[in-house]
Amino acid sequence: MTARKLSISVPPEVEATIxxxxxxxxxxxxxxLAEAAVEKAQIARLHAQGRAAARELVAEYESKHGKLPEESRQRVRQFIIKAGLLDNEP
Structure with a gap:
């Protein structure tokens, strides 16, 4: 496998940690660093898939039963935030 050089800048404390x-x-x-980057990319992909699956489930529910009540929607959102799949953003 060929390797490519990258130049990165990090604060001194991050350098020491690495x-x-x-x-x-x-x-x-x-x-x-290469392994850490691959792991981070895999986690980001899994989180994106989790968010997409949650949206799909809500859409499927709503297509069959009507709009999800706001209280339930907020509970789902809090669960997804606690699961680490979504930042606590509006």
Missing amino acids: KAAAAEEGKPVSAW
């Missing part, structure tokens, strides 16, 4: 974590796992910093 280097310590890579050393703890016995990996070069570049390998550790």
